[in-house]
Amino acid sequence: MDKFLQHISHAFSTPLTNPVLVFTIILTIILVSPIILRPIKVPGIIGFILFGVLFGPHGLNWLAKIDKATLQGSGVDAIDLFSTIGLLYIMFIAGLELDMNEFKKTKNKSLLFGFLTFIIPISIGFPVCYYFLNYELLPSVLIASMFATHTLVSYPIVNSYGISKNEAVAITIGGTILTDTAVLIILAILTGAAQGEINQQFWVTLGVSFALFLFIMFGVIPRIAKWFFQKIESEKTAHYIFVLAVVFFAAFLAEIAGLEPIIGAFVAGLALNKLIPHSSALMNRIEFIGNAIFIPFFLISVGMIVDVSVLTKGPMALIIAGTLTLVAVTGKFLAATATKLVFKYSKNQRNLIFGLSNAHAAATLAIIMVGYDKEIIDENVLNGTIVLILITCIIASIVTENASRRIVMEGHQDDEHVEHVPEHEEQILIPIxxxxxxxxxxxxxxxxxxxxSHHPLNILSVVADNEQAELNLANARKNLDNMARYASGSETEVELLTTIDFNIASGIGRTSKELFADCLILGWPSATSFIEKIVGEKTESILNRTDANLFMCRLDKSFVSHKSIVIFVPPLAESEVGFEYWLEKILKLGQELSLPLRFVCDSRTQGALQELPLMSKTSVPHGFENYEDWDNIYGLAAFNTVDALLVFVSSRYGEVSYRDSLDGLAKRIGRYFKNQNLLLIFPSRRENQHIDDYEDVQTAPIFRKISREIGNMFNKEK
Structure with missing residues (x-):
């Protein structure tokens, strides 16, 4: 017994040394971190770093670098290996996902913006680091160059607002390629300088090796890759292994050439950019494996290095963190302002450029980690950089969202943003x-x-994948048969679908995508358990997993009891992708039930509704009532009548017309309007194409509530 207890005590003594246990804990962090931090909308890139701080040597000391030489005679550090792969992976994806076509369209303007967003932050940063913070030449240049980098963290916001084709967005993407490349070249020079004197031989060697490296990466590798993808077309696994081999070969080649491995990974992404379509299965595999394992490992390992206690030891650490953040934000804002003046952009376009280029994440972290490993910078700068990343990501998302909203209000959305569903192709899915x-x-x-539409109504039952799955599947089919008999009474053709999934929301989302469903019709959400509140409620999960129009129904009373339909339409609803679709359905409902429609909206939305050909052609009687205070949802009760069918138009989180007052709308209106039939509509959205799941920033509720105030610092209503 004593031996057993001693064995257990040794196994769990800190820091943990058992590689299997360490790996288990890290995987648990990767699993649990998004679930715990989702309710407060902490960015994923920060979440993993925070957990690394908590469990690292300067926190609970559960995790430390394991030198396996003491265990198995090998000198490989397990955490180091995975985090190095993650670092290379981040830079590879950054190069792979840049839109080269958009860059070509606006290359001249992109070149100028790239130069401005590179030179201005460096021009401000170097004197601040050298004279104010008293760093030596090399650290000052490295930190200043870090200010010049940026990561397109807030690009998904622009994409969801339908303004990704705006010229301001295009030149920011192009500028990203240029400034990040320039900074990586500076990094190569600095690391060379840190290892010895920079002389003529150094420059010749660097120039020749860099030219040879670029020739191999852009002249040889793409041709080999193209041949490989054509010849081994059916072997999808081989494609991924080939890409992975190219990334690490490029990183090794860069190291041989006297450059940093992250430069090699970034160039590998650029070299394979045209050969790997953004929506391909191969791209999905690359992102999935990176985002599931390698990138979180790297972010957790960064947290393990951070020593938060340094910030409390004296004012210098806080001064450095504050100064780095202030210089980073100021430099990018001045670069965006200079671009506005040169190209005569609007104030909103300037803010869009600033919002997109302000976030410092992947490239910044990669550069600062190289500098820390080479002992060019100290832990004060490392910790300050983590603070900088958190603050700039939050500012970037708030400013981008405000600027995007104002550009949409000016009417500058992409033409293809509005969805047009051919009536004969319409697919409706009804989960039971x-x-x-x-x-x-x-x-x-x-x-x-x-x-x-020649398609039937699709009625779906999702069965939990457990030991009773077969029995439950049989019961589900029996229930579906009952629905089919009921539908036959109105001569409605139905398609009965059953699927097994571990998660109901996942099953619905998967089936919706398989059917290319245009519309989902759900019942009203029921009370949720404590676990669901933490992990995410079913309705919220379904919303997150689908992009189609979603109608949520509480229909306890007969339709014949209604005398009108009142539709509450929030500001900017006309800018949503599914706007015309749900409007067409409500007009059809009014026509079928012979009920007049009453739209409650602000003056801008009313104008957009009245201009639609759909509204001018309809024979359904309709009217408008003005309501401007949409932060007060309960004020809508003034427009209610007891015999009305109430329709509330909402929005998925992060979409154009979303606002804080729409949070938890189903529960609130369900309690407030207890004895009436309710419809809650979530318009469809374009599929979100994130640069990187761990760079997707959604601001926390407290930041969203002050976002209007911060936005007003950069935008003032006339």
Missing amino acids: ANLASMEPILDFATLIKSKK
Whole structure:
């Protein structure tokens, strides 16, 4: 017994030395971190770093670098190996996902913006580091060059607002390629200088080796890759292994050439950029494996190095952190302002450029880690950089969202942003949850379904994948048969679908994508358990996993009890992708039920509604009532009548018309309007194309609530 206890005590003594246990803890962090931090919307890139700080040597001391030489005679550090792969992976994806076509369109303007966003932060940063913070020449140049980098953290926001084709966005993307490349070249020179004197031989060697490296990467590798992808077309696994081999070969080649491995990984991404489509299965594999394992490992290892206690030891650490952040933000703002003046952009376009280029994340972290490993910079700068990353990511997301919203309000959305669903191709999916409420939902679906569509209504039952799956599947099919019999009464054609999945929301999301569903019709959300509140409620999960229009129904009363339909439309709803689709369905519902429509909206949305050909052609009686205070949802009760069917238009989090007052709308209106039929509509959105899942920033509620005030610092209403 004593031996057993001693064995257990040794296994769990800190820092943990068992590689299997360490790996288990790190995987648990990767799994749990997004779940715990999702409710407060902490950016993923910061979340993993924070957990690294918590469990690292300067925190609970559970994790430390394991020199396996003491265990198995090998000199390889397990955490180091995975974090190095993660660092290279970040730079590879950064090069792979840059839009080279957009860069070509605006290359001249991109060149100028790239120069400005590179030179201005460096021009400010170097004297501040050298004279104010009293760093030596090499550290000052490295820190100043770090200010010049940026990561397109807030690009998903621009994409969701439908303004990704705006010229200001295009030149920012092009500038990213140029400034990051220039900084990586400076990094190569600095690391060479740190190892010895810079002389004529150094420059000749660097020039020749760099030219040879570029020739191999852009002249040889793309041709080999193209040949490989054509000849081994069916072997999808081989494609991924080949890409991985290219990344590490490029990193090794860069090291041989006297450059940093991260330069090699970045160039590998640029070299393979045209050969790997952004929406391909290969790209999905690259992002999935990187985002699931390698990149989180790197971010956690960064946290393990951070010593938060340094910030409390004296004012100098806080001064450095504050100064780095201030210089980073100021430099990027001045670069955006200079670009505005040169190209005569609007104030909103200037803020869009600033928002997109202000976030310091992947490239910044990569450069600062190289500098720390080479002992060019100290831990004060490392810790200050982590603070800088957190603050700039939050500012970037807030400013980008405000600027995007204002550009949309000016009417500058991409033409293809509005969705047009051909009526004969319409697919409607109805997931079964509560059989008792399914009949009125089926009636509702029959009323709004296009008569021109040759597709049946798809009724889905998702069965949990457990030991009773087969029994539950049989019961589900029996329930579906009951629905089919009911549908046959109105001569409605239905397709019965069953699927097994560990997660109901996942099953619905997967089936929706397989069907290319245009619309999902769900019952009203029921009370949630404590676990669901932490992990994410089913309805919220379904919203996150689907891009289609979603109608949520509470239809306890007969349709004949209604005398009107009141539709509450929030500001900017007309800019959503699915705007025309849900409007067409509501007009169809009014026509089927012979009920007048009353739209409650602000003056801008009313104008957009009245201009639509859809509204001018309809025979359904309709009117408008003005409401401007959309931060007060309960004020809408003034427009309610007891015999009205109430329709609330909402939005998925992060979309154009989303606002804080729409949080938890289903629960709030469900409690407030207890005895009325309710519809809650979430318009469709374009599929989010994130640069990197761990760079996707969604501001926390407290920051969203002050975002208007911060936005007003850069935008003042006339």
